[in-house]
Amino acid sequence: MEKLAIDGGKPVRTKEYTFGGIVEVGDLEKEYVMQALDGDTLFRFHAKNSFAARLEAYYQDRLGVPYTLAVNSGTSALICAVAAAGAGPGDEVIVPAYTYIATAAAVVSVGAVPVIVECDDTLNMDPQAFEAAITPYTKAVIAVHMRGVMAQMNEIVEIARKHNVIVIEDVAQANGGTYFGKQLGSLGDFGCFSLQSFKIITAGEGGLVATHDKQWISRARFKHDAGYQFWDDEHNKVPAFAGENFRMSEINGALAFAQVQKFDELLTKLRTNKKRIVDGLKGVEGIQLQRVVDPEGDCSICLNFFVETPELAQKFSDALSAEGIPNGTLFNGGFADRHIYRHWDSILEKRAASPVTPWNCKDYKGNVQYSKDMCPKTLDYLGRAISIYLNQNMQEEDSNDVVNAIRKVAAHYLKK
Numbered sequence: 543m544e545k546l547a548i549d550g551g552k553p554v555r556t557k558e559y560t561f562g563g564i565v566e567v568g569d570l571e572k573e574y575v576m577q578a579l580d581g582d583t584l585f586r587f588h589a590k591n592s593f594a595a596r597l598e599a600y601y602q603d604r605l606g607v608p609y610t611l612a613v614n615s616g617t618s619a620l621i622c623a624v625a626a627a628g629a630g631p632g633d634e635v636i637v638p639a640y641t642y643i644a645t646a647a648a649v650v651s652v653g654a655v656p657v658i659v660e661c662d663d664t665l666n667m668d669p670q671a672f673e674a675a676i677t678p679y680t681k682a683v684i685a686v687h688m689r690g691v692m693a694q695m696n697e698i699v700e701i702a703r704k705h706n707v708i709v710i711e712d713v714a715q716a717n718g719g720t721y722f723g724k725q726l727g728s729l730g731d732f733g734c735f736s737l738q739s740f741k742i743i744t745a746g747e748g749g750l751v752a753t754h755d756k757q758w759i760s761r762a763r764f765k766h767d768a769g770y771q772f773w774d775d776e777h778n779k780v781p782a783f784a785g786e787n788f789r790m791s792e793i794n795g796a797l798a799f800a801q802v803q804k805f806d807e808l809l810t811k812l813r814t815n816k817k818r819i820v821d822g823l824k825g826v827e828g829i830q831l832q833r834v835v836d837p838e839g840d841c842s843i844c845l846n847f848f849v850e851t852p853e854l855a856q857k858f859s860d861a862l863s864a865e866g867i868p869n870g871t872l873f874n875g876g877f878a879d880r881h882i883y884r885h886w887d888s889i890l891e892k893r894a895a896s897p898v899t900p901w902n903c904k905d906y907k908g909n910v911q912y913s914k915d916m917c918p919k920t921l922d923y924l925g926r927a928i929s930i931y932l933n934q935n936m937q938e939e940d941s942n943d944v945v946n947a948i949r950k951v952a953a954h955y956l957k958k
């Protein structure tokens with residue numbers, strides 16, 4: 543057997559692995575931003591041929607959903623959705639243990655209580671854990687599609703319908719992903735997108751809410767703009783309530799509208815590359831790929847696989863890095879990853895901006911308890927998971943390096 547690089551052998555890849563972020567900003571973004579700057583106003587509701595409005599129309603078309611609303615972040619999108627759904631003091635909203643903290647924070651910000659449930663080998667919400675967590679106070683569930691991979695939407699929607707729970711999809715990390723031919727974000731009652739810089743496409747900051755329901759979009763619009771009621775009569779059929787300002791500016795609209803033009807080409811490249819790698823790993827014993835219920839719909843921004851124990855995962859990860867393939871385990875007790883519930887101190891300690899909180903307010907009759915170890919299954923999967931970022935510019939030789947490096951380390955460390 544060839545000596546591992548970590549033991550002084552020759553690395554599989556000597557060329558630098560330069561595949562970091564997948565975001566590309568080019569001439570079209572510059573052209574549209576200049577157009578926005580040359581317009582009469584950067585206020586989207588007065589701009590002629592508004593970029594923000596064109597972005598909304600694009601998503602209506604893409605998702606096949608009648609109503610969309612551009613906002614200034616993914617967090618704002620989630621806040622608009624939970625508010626539009628009517629969640630507030632006294633209500634619970636179920637969220638997965640593995641997601642960016644904003645998913646849970648959005649719930650707290652409308653005065654509702656986040657209920658944290660386990661994930662499974664999809665690294666997304668375990669539908670059974672969701673069902674088991676439903677109480678008379680459950681208003682909504684937020685199904686998150688982490689790292690480009692879809693949650694089990696059929697199961698989640700079916701359980702939710704049975705219990706009269708509203709389904710919000712957090713598509714921040716899986717913009718463009720599909721689920722058996724349907725667009726993520728169109729499967730539940732609300733789809734919430736982020737256009738922040740780390741995401742698949744970006745406007746620097748930005749977000750979008752999608753829904754099938756006319757009343758709900760009116761409510762989302764009220765939440766996203768304190769003044770909305772004063773200049774849109776159409777929406778005044780639904781009683782207004784005090785909102786905030788989560789509006790998108792024309793600059794961000796221009797950036798996002800340029801990015802969506804390249805969307806499908808980007809996804810095709812990412813998917814082709816990941817498929818090559820997954821095919822190349824067939825038959826490698828001892829590694830278990832993350833379960834992707836519909837591989838065709840995976841955004842394919844990373845490759846995640848599990849080994850038997852967290853200790854082995856760390857050893858594997860170090861050896862793989864030495865072979866020239868940057869990677870990391872998803873949870874190792876070290877770095878306080880904001881995507882793991884265990885590090886959401888403000889939530890675990892039930893703190894909010896004022897002394898009256900969603901948990902201690904008189905309207906809340908439930909009894910949610912949190913602890914750092916409350917979701918051991920999720921921590922186990924994350925601890926045993928090794929993750930490699932993929933990129934649209936990877937060529938066949940790059941994918942081969944990934945495959946060969948994994949195969950080489952597996953041959954040394956994993957039992958036959």
Ligand SMILES: *Cc1c(COP(=O)(O)O)cnc(C)c1O
Nearest residue numbers: 615616617642644714715736738
């Ligand atoms: C990034 C992210 C958000 C929040 O989006 P912002 O645009 O940063 O506010 C919400 N949920 C998940 C899963 C995310 O990754």
